[in-house]
Amino acid sequence: MSATRVPEGERRSATGLRLLTHDVTGVAVGEETSYADGLLTVGKREANELLAHPALAAVAVACCSPGESTRIVKVLDAVEPRCKGADGAHDRSGGGVFPGLLSPAQLRGRGETHVLRGAAVLSAGFLPRAQEAVLQMSGAGAELSPLSRTHNVVVTFEPVPGAPWEEVAGALRLGVLRLAAHLAQATLAAAPESVDELQSVPPGSTGLPRVVAVTNIQTQGAFKDVLVYGRSMVGSLPTWIDPCELADGAVVSAQYGHPALKNPTFVHQNNPVVAALRANDAVELAGVVLCPEPVTEHEKRLVSEHAARLCAAVGADGAIVTKEGGGNADGDVALKLDALEDLGISAVGLFAEMAGRDGTAPGLVVAPARANALISTGNYDELIRLEATDRALGGERLGIVEAAATDELELPVAAIYGSLNPLGWGHLTCGTEP
Amino acid sequence: MRIVHYLNQFFAGVGGEEAAGTRPAVREGAVGPGRALAALLGADYEIVATVFCGDDYAASDPSATEQLLELVRDRAPDLLVAGPAFTSGRYGLACARLAAASAREGIAAVTSMHPENPGLDEAAPAPVIESGKIGREMRPSLERLARAIDRLSRGEELTERDGRVGRAPRRNRVAERTAAQRAVELMLARIAGDRERTEVPLPSFGSVTPSAPLEDPADARIALLTEGALVPMGNPDRLESARATRWLRYQLDGLDQLEEGVFQSVHGGFSTVAANADPHRLLPLDMARELEHEGRIGTLHHEYLTTAGNGTQVATARSFGVEWAAELRQAGVQAAILTAT
Numbered sequence: 001m002s003a004t005r006v007p008e009g010e011r012r013s014a015t016g017l018r019l020l021t022h023d024v025t026g027v028a029v030g031e032e033t034s035y036a037d038g039l040l041t042v043g044k045r046e047a048n049e050l051l052a053h054p055a056l057a058a059v060a061v062a063c064c065s066p067g068e069s070t071r072i073v074k075v076l077d078a079v080e081p082r083c084k085g086a087d088g089a090h091d092r093s094g095g096g097v098f099p100g101l102l103s104p105a106q107l108r109g110r111g112e113t114h115v116l117r118g119a120a121v122l123s124a125g126f127l128p129r130a131q132e133a134v135l136q137m138s139g140a141g142a143e144l145s146p147l148s149r150t151h152n153v154v155v156t157f158e159p160v161p162g163a164p165w166e167e168v169a170g171a172l173r174l175g176v177l178r179l180a181a182h183l184a185q186a187t188l189a190a191a192p193e194s195v196d197e198l199q200s201v202p203p204g205s206t207g208l209p210r211v212v213a214v215t216n217i218q219t220q221g222a223f224k225d226v227l228v229y230g231r232s233m234v235g236s237l238p239t240w241i242d243p244c245e246l247a248d249g250a251v252v253s254a255q256y257g258h259p260a261l262k263n264p265t266f267v268h269q270n271n272p273v274v275a276a277l278r279a280n281d282a283v284e285l286a287g288v289v290l291c292p293e294p295v296t297e298h299e300k301r302l303v304s305e306h307a308a309r310l311c312a313a314v315g316a317d318g319a320i321v322t323k324e325g326g327g328n329a330d331g332d333v334a335l336k337l338d339a340l341e342d343l344g345i346s347a348v349g350l351f352a353e354m355a356g357r358d359g360t361a362p363g364l365v366v367a368p369a370r371a372n373a374l375i376s377t378g379n380y381d382e383l384i385r386l387e388a389t390d391r392a393l394g395g396e397r398l399g400i401v402e403a404a405a406t407d408e409l410e411l412p413v414a415a416i417y418g419s420l421n422p423l424g425w426g427h428l429t430c431g432t433e434p
Numbered sequence: 435m436r437i438v439h440y441l442n443q444f445f446a447g448v449g450g451e452e453a454a455g456t457r458p459a460v461r462e463g464a465v466g467p468g469r470a471l472a473a474l475l476g477a478d479y480e481i482v483a484t485v486f487c488g489d490d491y492a493a494s495d496p497s498a499t500e501q502l503l504e505l506v507r508d509r510a511p512d513l514l515v516a517g518p519a520f521t522s523g524r525y526g527l528a529c530a531r532l533a534a535a536s537a538r539e540g541i542a543a544v545t546s547m548h549p550e551n552p553g554l555d556e557a558a559p560a561p562v563i564e565s566g567k568i569g570r571e572m573r574p575s576l577e578r579l580a581r582a583i584d585r586l587s588r589g590e591e592l593t594e595r596d597g598r599v600g601r602a603p604r605r606n607r608v609a610e611r612t613a614a615q616r617a618v619e620l621m622l623a624r625i626a627g628d629r630e631r632t633e634v635p636l637p638s639f640g641s642v643t644p645s646a647p648l649e650d651p652a653d654a655r656i657a658l659l660t661e662g663a664l665v666p667m668g669n670p671d672r673l674e675s676a677r678a679t680r681w682l683r684y685q686l687d688g689l690d691q692l693e694e695g696v697f698q699s700v701h702g703g704f705s706t707v708a709a710n711a712d713p714h715r716l717l718p719l720d721m722a723r724e725l726e727h728e729g730r731i732g733t734l735h736h737e738y739l740t741t742a743g744n745g746t747q748v749a750t751a752r753s754f755g756v757e758w759a760a761e762l763r764q765a766g767v768q769a770a771i772l773t774a775t
Contacts, residue, residue, distance in 0.1 A: 129702075129705065131676065131702060143608060144608075209621075209622070209625050211618075211621055220704075221705060222705070257702075257703075272612060272613075272614035273614045273617060273618075275614065276612065276614040276615045276617065276618045277618055279615075280618050280622075282622055283618065283621070283622065317625055318621045318624065318625055320614075320617045320618070320621060326744075326745045327703070327744070327745055346621060346624040346625050347624075348617050348620045348621045348624060350613055350614075350617055351634060353604065353634065354745065354747055354748075355601075355604050355747075356555070356747045356749055356750070358558050358559075358603055359601075359603040359604035359605050359606075360555055360558045360600065360601045360602075360603050360604070360749070361555050361601070361747045361748050361749040361750075362555075362601070362748050362749075363604065363634060364634065364636070365748070367636045368636075372629070372630070372632055372636060373620050373621075373624050373629075373631060373632050374632045374633060374634040374636075375613050375616050375617045375620060375633050375634070376613075376633040376634045377613045378606045379604060379605075379606050380745070381677070381747060382605070382606045412677065413606060414677070414745070421613070423614065424612055424613035424614025424615075424616075424617055425612060425613070425614065426612060426613060427608045427609050427610070427611070427612055427613070428606055428607075428608060428609070428613070429606070429607060429608075429609045429613065429616070429633060430604045430605065430606050430607070430633075430634075431604055431605070431607070431633065432602040432603065432604055432605075
């Protein structure tokens, strides 16, 4: 079982995380879970067992791949299959991934983690306060969502009548994490395609500019929350974590609003700002500051000033600030950018614009007063036409436009899952014609 | 070149606020500021007709733009000119909507207003030429407008040099690098001393000066308004829960209570459980009726206005504000309580 694994002595257990990456080039539902030659097979019976819960009357698993004439509607979350590489890790804890949910809430981000790269486990269906997200696997609209380029395992469900919705959402979340870890465990016997050494934040400066990824997460209660080591940050002050912890699933989404403006669990696992900072030799990654997005202005100010102070404490020269959600979440970014600049820390903020269908309205709900370096992840309101598809997963109807889930549709970009990702995952931007 | 000119009731000489409900109408030739504009334009241009409408009617009647457009169409002009509207919100909105509607159906159009006018964002695809803030600046405003019309008639595109204001349309496009990668590049540029570089120019929202307090609330007609998307149970008129494009009105006459199960909030941006259990917490009809019975306020307006303030574009929200103000003024309301979520 462990013959191809990296010898004990080469592990960098105390200074970082070793990611063992296995590429997925195809996905199917079958009798038993397996991974061979890039083909991921999802064992139907095993999946059903992992997803079973007293609050769920029925669950189903289906697959789709990039280029197929398929649309996924009512997408709730997406998770990258990962597990820790310990021997005998075929348990429901995934060897220690998603701490606080699948495994005890202990600091992670060390040792080895196996990744099924190119695959995602998605949940789809109705939950209260969820806004219907649409994901197109081919044609127009597919280039806007990074999850249109992954081989997707889609979990749908029927709640037990009368079960509290929070319990239904929790059961689904836990089941999807279990399934994701279980699928990754199919790679434990395989040699990885590539190995990435993710460094922890070094204690002292190397002389390069130190930049923090300030990651705001939504904290608006049930169905609009994000879990850090299994806990909500509602009412918390910001906290600093090592980026390697994110790679082990320290942050899990429980936020189902804002299809285009949400950060799925997948994006926290692969925090794009962290990845871009790691990939650039001219900067040094100085960690991640996780911040709640409180709902009152005085709390937003408190959290912003505290976040800026944390960045100063780790010797940051710069901070890249991201958000989750629409409208009032712009205020969280704007206040932080100003608070950082006030402490002499260069601040860059990522915003989606709400510039109207014709792109002529002011794009930001709340703009910074003193900071001004902003990245646009695209205009929320611009319409896009999606061609009809042969198949739909996640539901038969789409309530936002009162159409069959397979119909040709015209929708604002805001409805395309992940399209305006506030953490900078996508390629979309917005501007006047050159 | 045949021009149709649009004016509000004031500049058309019909009257002031007392005539703000004037319905769309047309007069032959140039009227008021149109005469000065015609003189500036010279012999190659003719203002063949002047279309006008009261500010309240134009801003609050949903069919006003279409009615005005019909009058414009009748004269088959080469160009529609609207304004100058200065900083007048209702007038600016009317100019912008008529110019936009004309341009969309192929009648070239241009309008003139101050950049702070709420109509600015609704004129596209028609260009807006900057005017002064108040009517006293009519002359320089008309001179700038006349020069712009002259350039338009020669088929030239209007630019900032002509006094064109308003945001150029921003369109989505796919960049080579991800937003996160671009953010790191922007960070490096900023650390290196470039303090100006950005992908998003900062907007300016202007500011609203509050009106003077009521002299005596006991004499006033008070309206209740909400952006909390409170509608009759079942949402019969299908108000959107997010990105609302319209607002609705519902009767309060004969109602002393908003009962659970009779009204509901369809707002998509907050948990509506508490609001649905007691709709008064969105729209305080209970307290308002009490104050009315005690004589502490004059009368409660007979209907409430509602929309969903959730992901709404600033321009749309601004138009709703102007429409509500016109609507309430016409109904003789002196004060309003607008509850926000």
